Amino acid sequence: MEDATDDADLSLHPLLAARWSPSVFDAADEATSADVGTILEAARRAPSAGNAQPWAFVVGRRGDPVHARLVPYLKGSSRPWASTASLLVANLCHRFVEDTDWDYSEFALYDLGQAVAHMTVQAQALGLFARQFRAFDRNGIAAEFAVPPHWEVTTMTAFGRVPGDAHRPVANDLARPRRPLTDIEWPIDTA
Numbered sequence: 001m002e003d004a005t006d007d008a009d010l011s012l013h014p015l016l017a018a019r020w021s022p023s024v025f026d027a028a029d030e031a032t033s034a035d036v037g038t039i040l041e042a043a044r045r046a047p048s049a050g051n052a053q054p055w056a057f058v059v060g061r062r063g064d065p066v067h068a069r070l071v072p073y074l075k076g077s078s079r080p081w082a083s084t085a086s087l088l089v090a091n092l093c094h095r096f097v098e099d100t101d102w103d104y105s106e107f108a109l110y111d112l113g114q115a116v117a118h119m120t121v122q123a124q125a126l127g128l129f130a131r132q133f134r135a136f137d138r139n140g141i142a143a144e145f146a147v148p149p150h151w152e153v154t155t156m157t158a159f160g161r162v163p164g165d166a167h168r169p170v171a172n173d174l175a176r177p178r179r180p181l182t183d184i185e186w187p188i189d190t191a
Contacts, residue, residue: 015121015124018124019120019130021131021132022129023131024084024162025085025086025129025158025160025161025162026160026161026162029086029160029161030063030086031061031062031086031159035087035126035128036059036061038122038126039087039122039123039128040059042121042122043055043118045118046111046114046117046118047114048114049106049107049110052094052104052105053115054093054095054105054108054111055091055092055111055115055116056094056151057090057092058089058090058145058153059088060088060089061087062084062085062087067088070088070141070156071083071088072140073141074135075135075137076135078133078135078136081158082133082156085159085160086128086159086161087158087160088156088158088159089119089157089158090136090156091112091116091153091154091155091156091157092112092147092151092154093112093152094151095151095152096150098150099150100150116132116157120132120157128160129159129161129162130159131157132155132156133155133157134156136156138152138154139153141153
């Protein structure tokens with residue numbers, strides 16, 4: 001396989017090519033109920049092993065009581081930008097069979113990742129950007145929302161529009177570059 005290093009050389013879908021993780025959101029933008037429903041529907045339709053669908057989401061639209069309950073658990077590094085997102089979502093994974101230490105599905109975390117990826121792409125189609133993050137108090141959110149022990153608060157995603165003066169990082173910016181394709185395709189010995 002040739003080493004393709006320029007996104008323009010690839011036939012990548014425009015939604016995927018335009019995806020980036022902003023660190024600033026438009027604090028005046030409000031996600032609509034339809035936006036939320038569409039994003040959650042994208043997660044619902046994600047594939048999962050055995051159709052287990054081992055995911056659930058604590059969803060807070062800025063200004064609603066759920067959002068207000070999520071914000072105090074954001075860590076200092078995420079609080080300035082995540083609290084202004086139109087939508088904060090805590091991503092939960094069904095890890096164990098209730099009252100056991102048996103995996104609910106050995107693929108549960110992978111499946112949750114697929115559901116969140118579907119949400120991210122759907123949000124992009126709606127004109128919303130997404131930033132996934134882990135800088136928050138997982139145990140605090142679990143206690144606040146009475147998440148049972150066989151479920152795990154795993155990650156969070158902030159969704160929203162970006163202000164007009166925000167821009168997508170380019171290669172010359174401080175953005176972290178992507179590894180070349182030659183570094184991610186596992187070498188397979190065909191001999």
